[in-house]
Amino acid sequence: MSDLHTADESDDARIERHASWAELFFDLVAVAGVAALAHVLGSELDAAALGLYALLFLAFWLSWTTFMLYGNVAAGQTRVLRLMFGMFGLGVMAASVPGVAHTVLGGSRSDRPLTAFAIAYIATRVYGSQSWRRGDILLDFPVVQYTGGLLPWIASIWVGEPGKLALWAVGVGLDLLLILVLPGRRILTRIQAALTPQAAARRRPRPGVRPGGPPVVHGVSVDPAHLAERLGLFVIIVLGESVVQVVNTAAGARYSAGLLATGFASFVLLAGMFGLSVVFGYAGLPHLRPGSIPTHAALGLHCLVTGVVATVAVSLSAVIEHGSEPLPAPGRWLLCGALAAYFMLAAVTGIASRSSDLPRTTARITTGVAVPLLLGLFGTGIGGRTLVVCLALPVLAHLAFEQRLAPAGTTSEQASLPDAETGKPELTRADE
DSSP states (O other): OOOBEETTOTTSOOBOOOOOHHHHHHHHHHHHHHHHTHHHHTSOOSHHHHHHHHHHHHHHHHHHHHHHHHHHHHGGGOOHHHHHHHHHHHHHHHHHHHHHHHHHHHOOOOOHHHHHHHHHHHHHHHHHHTTSOTTEEESSOGGGGOOGGGHHHHHHTTSOTTHHHHHHHHHHHHHHHHHHHOOHHHHHHHHHHHTSHHHHHHSOOOTTOOOOOOOOOEEEOOOHHHHHHHHHHHHHHHHHHHHHHHHHHHHTSOOOHHHHHHHHHHHHHHHHHHIIIIISSBTTBTTOOTTSSOHHHHHHHHHHHHHHHHHHHHHHHHHHHHTTSBOOHHHHHHHHHHHHHHHHHHHHHHHHTTOOOHHHHHHHHIIIIIHHHHHHHHOTTSBHHHHHHHHHHHHHHHHHHHHHHSOTTOOTTSSOOBOTTTSSBOOEETTO
16 A cells, blocks of 8 residues: 655655544444434335435544544554444434434434434534544644534434425535635635735724734645545445345245345345455445545445445345336435446446546446436346346446456555645645
């Protein structure tokens, strides 16, 4: 992996960082929350369920990202107790998911689960945003330090459903908008300009406050190699949790050769996604090449890919339940659409990182996107087991294609994600 070193320590040995035990523990708790979202899609599948699933998933992912980036930048100074408080908040959010699904989709009149989820999310995000050292501004993903998107969530505590969900959507949408329009270096430049002696002299002194020097503001950057490892590990854990969901569902089904075949095909499908995302990808993203896209773009794609992978797991569990019978149309479209979305994101990643030319992109889209969509459109009479086998074949084909294209002796861990502004690998700590 790439090495992390400070700008003032060029003569010192470079230090290679890996995810700590506390960080892995934190990831497992966050993924447990993602797994709880199966309660949302496990009920009657419609647009409302998909919307609620996306909204809750984004809430979990933003909370996880806040603490993940804190640990990335703080490195050896990460406070384990702070991560533990973050895990408790994520645990409360996860425990509230079944009640939220029952209230929104099942017609329950109790707003308590929604209020509990909102309070836990607000507390987790606020506590995580206060983790940074005073004066530090994260250049790569500054939205985790700002809580403007939480204002609608706070207002939702005193609003009944469905107004709560509308305010939650506004809050998450505001955070996503800030990701696009809030570049870290521009914020740093404006704050530093406001803190110059000339600007300080123009400000009217407040009564009772002694004049002094302006506060020191630093720009800090992520450790790209450590970030790539955390993103990849999160995808691996989500895939592992997907296997657990399939196994748990199969444990309650009647044993038969068909069930064994369905379980094997489901495992092949998930293992193939692991190969494309981790073995032949980078940072958990298929077709990504190190040092090719900015950090904030990699984080955005990571959010979408992990959401799609979690959706595939729910669909495969439904196939186990239905056995050889054809899936209902919503369930069939969920499975086929999720896999098509995965391959579409892979194509986008390949184009953005310039790891795929036009012929390769066309072939990947034709096999990875068109085949699942055609099965969703015309597979009305296909049994669930046969559908999983048909969907596993394109995944295996893509694995074989990537194996043939992979240069001998190279790995995806030999470089880093680039800096968000320069596009070049950022291996120095700007605050030191």
